[in-house]
Amino acid sequence: MPQRSPRTSAPAVHRPPRPVAVIDIGASAIRMAIAEIRDAGEVRTLDTLVQPVSLGREAFETRRLSRKNIERAAEILKQYQRVLREYGITDPANVRVVATSAVREAANRLAFTDRIFVVTGLSVEPIDEAEVNRITYMGITPQLRAHNILDNGRTVVLEVGGGSTELLVVRSGNVLSSDSYRLGSLRMLKTLETARTGAVRRRPILENHIRRALTLVSEAVSSDGGLNMVAIGGDIRIATRLLLGDDWEGGELAEIDVKALSKLTDEIVVLDDDTIVKRYGVSFIEAETLGPALLSYSMLANHFGLKKIFVSDTNLRDGLLHDMAVGGSWTAEFRNQIVRSALSLGRKFHFDEMHTRNVAELSRKLFDQLHSAHQLDSRHEVLLYVAALLHEIGTLINVRSHHKHALYIIKNSELFGLSKGELLQVGLVARYYRRAAPQPSHVDYMSLSRDERVVVSKLAAILRIASALDDTRSGRIREIECVREGDRLVINVPGVSDVSLERIALQQKSSLFRDIYGMSVLLRAGN
Structure with missing residues (x-):
């Protein structure tokens, strides 16, 4: 019988990476991440940009966004579009723009999203707490699985934002509960401004605000048995770098001592914004929320009797990019x-x-x-x-x-x-x-x-x-x-x-x- 030639498979077609971008319109800043998505779904971040805004301050107080801040946001997004064109990103399908609590809670949010569309052609998607938790879960899951203790134990994933605190309870990869609380650093600052208190009364007022949320958290999260905490968010990342210095490499979970975090919080919470900027080398937008946010993290960790917490450098934009990589489908x-x-x-x-x-x-x-x-x-x-x-x-x-x-x-x-x-x-x-x-x-x-x-x-x-x-x-x-x-x-x-x-x-x-x-x-x- 004649011998057959060995069957050869067709060479794999490798398409060029797909350039994409995600924009997060938050309470205190508009952030953009530009990345490329490869065939295998791998995401590589190419550039990140951040511009301060004060949407949260007025939205949480008056439930409306001023014309001045709407135009400020539109101008920032126009600037971002110029950067997108430099990366060759012109198709709207390759850009996802989301807005969190500040825009979501504004009574005139439709006027905001319509104005952004008229100026830029970008569609802004106000996402609710459930969507934030979903995206957070998508972003944090790989890090939880890579860590034996977190993969097999019960873990609280916590983010204190400007307008709210998002909380996930995960055990062995399964979500036991997901909740959102009106505990945000900008909301707490608004409380301080309303009280018109001096530096001496600043911390007790913040602690009282946080304790009210702790009561609700305790109803959702039992402290019985082993419990771990993974903290995410810009403020806790700043604290981690201040505590660990060059010992923390991005992409890996960091471990920080709760006592050390509490001590750093004690130092920061009594300082004004200018002093925080000079002493710790952060921006003014970061200095504004750092004290209230760190006090929330440390009080929550101490409430559960934890000696250490884990810190992840993942963020909402990472989760959004991952979501784009899988085509928005649910696994x-x-x-x-x-x-x-x-x-x-x-x-x-x-x-x-x-x-x-x-x-x-x-x-x-x-x-x-x-x-x-x-x-x-x-x-x-x-x-x-x-x-x-x-x-x-x-x-x-x-x-x-x-x-x-x-x-x-x-x-x-x-x-x-x-x-x-x-x-x-x-x-x-x-x-x-x-x-x-x-x-x-x-x-x-x-x-x-x-x-x-x-x-x-x-x-x-x-x-x-x-x-x-x-x-x-x-x-x-x-x-x-x-x-x-x-x-x-x-x-x-x-x-x-x-x-x-x-x-x-x-x-x-x-x-x-x-x-x-x-x-x-x-x-x-x-x-």
Whole structure:
């Protein structure tokens, strides 16, 4: 027989790195990071820029941003655009601009984002606490996994910002809780200015403000058993470099002694901004928030009885760049974190876990097999799955109208990884799994954009079918095969010979599916 030549694989095509940028509009500064993303998802930061603004001071006091500061922000972003052009970054798809608490809390935030768009063409995305926690988790997870103690133990990830303090509790890679507190360095400075106190009373007022937050933190984080803390944020990074000097290399977690941190805090918190700048070599924008922030970190560490804490140099921009590297998609691990959070909420309301898990799995299989019809992405599959898990959560309040109570509970809860907007969509999908279809008179539904309303309708229609398939609550239908025959969807159920009860349920629940997808539904028993 003739010998075959060895098969050679085609040479790998290496595309040039993709230049991208992220801009973070914060309470006290607008920061930009420019990076390149390689084929393997590797991110290499090329440049960073920072310009001070005073958005937080006025937003936290008056809940409005002044015209002067809006124009200042627009001018900074115009300057940043010139830098972006130097790096060849001109496509808006390669630039992500986010705004945190200062813009988010301003009553005229739409005027701010519209003005920025008019001046620069950049779309500003105000992100809520849930999105900040998601991005933080994405950024910090690699460092936690690389450290044996943190990877296997219970860890509090803490960032004291200008407007709020974000807190994650993680154990063995699983998020146990995520919370946001109105404890921010700029908010505390505003309290001091309002009190018009002297240097002697400065620290007691700050401590009283922090203790109020500590009470809430204690409710969310038990100090029983081993607990570690990883601190992130610009202020704690400054303190770490002051304490460790050249011993801290970027990219690695640093360990600092809590007593040493407390001593440094004692020195800084009584100084004015000018003295801090001269003595410690920081900028005025950094000097302003350094004392209140370090006092918060040290009081939290001492509250939990910690002798040392870990400090990470990761930041919001690192997480945003990582998010761009993965195309904004949710990894399987992150999806599981959201599902675990949903299960925890369901158990608090004593939901029928076996039934809702089966409905969720049937929803997922319908979503996968109907992809050509709905054209939604993997994020929407997660929203559907969570809605299926929680669609009966309102029965603890009232059985007859439990779908309406489910909406209320879900949209007013916190599920790790889901923003307020995503929670509303989940709640509406659960609300429309039975009874009336979406109506123009439904306020929550009409508050969504047109695209979001279409998503809710598509997902709710699928959830109705999945719920009907487990109408007997026996879990006997687990596998399905969907086939389109003209204007009819045929759902084959292998291994189940009698589906008469499920057919009755489908007749009652399939009208929304027919209206949205233009297909009637036929359930066919297997052989």
